[in-house]
Amino acid sequence: MNGQLDYKTAIKDTLPTVFGYIGIGIAFGVVGHAAGLHLFVIFMLSAFVYAGSAQFITVSMLTVSSPVLSIILSTFLVNSRMILMSTTLANYLKENSLAQNLMLGTLLTDESFALGMNKLNFSKGKLSFEWLNTANIISYLTWIGATMIGALMGNFINDPKQFGLDFAIVAMFIGLLYLQVIADRTLPLSLQFSVILFTLILIVLGLIFIPSNLLIIVVTLLGCGFGVMMKHVFY
Structure with a gap:
């Protein structure tokens, strides 16, 4: 690019x-x-x-x-x-x-x-x-x-x-x-990998407890919230 x-x-x-x-x-x-x-x-x-x-x-x-x-x-x-x-x-x-x-x-x-x-x-x-x-x-x-x-x-x-x-x-x-x-x-690799790992864990757990048609939107909201929190608290 x-x-x-x-x-x-x-x-x-x-x-x-x-x-x-x-x-x-x-x-x-x-x-x-x-x-x-x-x-x-x-x-x-x-x-x-x-x-x-x-x-x-x-x-x-x-x-x-x-x-x-x-x-x-x-x-x-x-x-x-x-x-x-x-x-x-x-x-x-x-x-x-x-x-x-x-x-x-x-x-x-x-x-x-x-x-x-x-x-x-x-x-x-x-x-x-x-x-x-x-x-x-x-x-x-x-x-x-x-x-x-x-x-x-x-x-x-x-x-x-x-x-x-x-x-x-x-x-x-x-x-x-x-x-x-x-x-x-612009973002530290540690922050990016933390969000990726958190998202993967949410997906694995979500597949067990959350209907598949709601999983994407739930994981997206929680993942974004986690990323924002991590950035402002630790970075």
Whole structure:
């Protein structure tokens, strides 16, 4: 990465994350096909829901004929973390118009958020609509394309796990976390590792005691609170 915030730089910065979208997108397409969803339905889910984990949950709930309201509420809970992410990025996008920020928030993903936070380490704490919007659009189009490919491949692949496709998104986030840690010179490594370890412990314990659709938002809030406390008390 560098400090440039134009669309050409955004393309270069976003390309490494594309492989994660392709892997998990194909996996979703295969799962959707296996669940009996029509190709058009899979396309509509990817184009309008546009949320990997929520889409998997939607498919699983549709297969057991869950009420529509339950599906909507589950999707909201799983994606409620985006409220926190959007709020965080909003501090760096105050010069944009309301329409521009609405567009950025609509297509924001975990990956583009992580890219944006990492970019701040190289751009002197600045972000631009051009850069983030380009990253969002690349992610959006790649996700839709990958899910369509997966849906078509569903005729030949019964179990995406045998190809390791289910681990693609995990591997991508590990890479993004590594880049964030090595690039951010403003925070001590000991503080960053403390927050990472605390988050891992919360996830392990949370999987036992907290419903999975609430786990992400709970861990996010507690992890952020722990990080702020550690920074002000010990650093």
